[in-house]
Amino acid sequence: MPDLLTITDQEVDRFRRETPGAGKVLHFNNAGAGLMPRRVLDAVKAHLDLEAETGGYEAAATARPKLERAYSAIAGYLNCDPSEVAVMENATAAWNQAFFAVLGTMKAGETILTAEAEYASNYLSYLMARERYGIEIEVVPSDGDGELDLDALERLIDGSVRLIAVTHIPTNGGLVNPAEEIGRIARRHGIAYLLDACQSAGQRELDVRKIGCDFLSATGRKYLRGPRGTGFLYAGKAAAERFPPPVIDLHAARWDGRDHYNWAEGAARYENWENYEAGKIGLGVAVDLVLEIGAARIEKRVEALAGSLRERLEAEAGVAVHDIGRTRSGICTFTHPRLDATAVKTALGGQGINVSTSTVYSTRIDMEKRGLPDLVRASVHYYNTENEVDRFVEAVARL
Known part of the structure; x- marks a missing residue:
């Protein structure tokens, strides 16, 4: 058989x-x-042609089902609801929205836990948080195999820890960090958990319910084989309510009174108005290919x-x-x-x-x-x- x-x-x-x-x-x-596979390339080119022939806003209106498919395709891959998906311009923007949202709830002396193989862009944000806001950084040591040491992670958790932020597959070394086990520890202690899945999206199964993360960020251009200039953020329903975005515009919120606004529902609050619409369609096609295979x-x-x-x-x-x-x-x-x-x-x-x-x-x-x-x-x-x-x-x- x-x-x-x-x-x-x-x-x-x-x-x-x-x-x-x-x-x-x-x-x-x-x-x-x-x-990029031909179907992704064709989808991007077709929408760019439509924009050139009919206008950008008009093309977006015509292509609404294809644009919405990006959210449902990503949700299908991650095992979440489409309302928990924000399509972003890249993985950095997605990660930054999540990180600085959590940072906005932290106070001087509180702690971020991360891994030895953490990516530079992420660690630079931790350093800036320490420099500007007095946030502490603790690096969880690796075990004998090079993975984040789960026992050490447990030992480092105290009343000051507010965020566990880890790169799932680092940029070097072949390593796959134990994302689900980290998630179980984070949930048990009620600590926010941000997973950088930039290298794992498209080459591995990603089930956010099993992983137990509050946020997951990824790019479209790597193993998903999507267009450059695309990425996405998973923001769980509870996390979106608990951690408001660090920036705002008329897409992320509605100005419903002279002195008042309401955030958009779900992960849409982490997006902004201007989008690479052709790229978003291409990203949806790329994720659909992952689901197909x-x-x-x-x-x-x-x-x-x-x-x-x-x-x-x-x-x-x-x-x-x-x-x-x-x-x-x-x-x-x-x-x-x-x-x-x-x-x-x-x-x-x-x-x-x-x-x-x-x-x-x-x-x-x-x-x-x-x-x-x-x-x-x-x-x-x-x-x-x-x-x-x-x-x-x-x-x-x-x-």
Whole structure:
């Protein structure tokens, strides 16, 4: 009997035919930006044409069902209500809305708990909160496998902790932090929980009911394979009422009296008026593709490809792989014995192979702890193939 979670070779062939870039480059930079499928590209172009031909406001009115589909598609992926979804211009805007909403309820001396592999943009906000408002930052140590240590998290919780903010899959290291276990601890103590799912959205199953987060932020351009300039925020109903947005406009609230306003219902209060409407439609199409294929099936294939890549890079290419965690993502990071990360990226790019680099400036605490100034980051997706893994390993071995 066939394994229903296995993506077949025939399906992969179809996915590649439907991806214009798949035949042009060997793309192992999905953690930077995934290759858009044709259906997403066509949806974006069609709406831009409609705007050019009829006007922006008029095109939005005509395309209302497609725009609304973005919310229901994301809700279907996250297992939440569409009213708990805000479509944003990017993951940074989504994360900032949630973080600064919680920060607005905090007082000097209260504490944020985070992880060693926290992303730079997030940690910079913690530093600014400490500098401006006297907020304390506590970094939860990692366990022996490199994941956030759940016992240490419990020990650090006291009456001052108001927020647990963690990156689910860090930008480097292959790690998948234990999001659901963190959520259970946060709920037990009544602490707000913000999960940065920028790298996990599109490559893993994400069920906010199981995770138990108050907020979840993500981008459209990475593993979801959506357009750049798109992202979204999940804001649970209770969280939206408890943590009002840090900024406001006439979309987020209604000015219903000279001296009074009312917030929009649900997560819409975290949005603003101006939107990339073509991108929003494209994002909905991209998420629909995830739902069509099945997030569990994507997760299984990505893990298998990345595992194969790690094993072969170490065994055949003579490089050091630096991935951590019991559960590992589609992000594979390594160092070359003679070349720095930028030189490896440049050399591979000259052969039509896309990778990116990760430096101490993006995840300082983790990288300093492990003595790593920079890493090559190769990130695979379900439309990549074992043949591409072969080609990639051979290319690295020849450097």
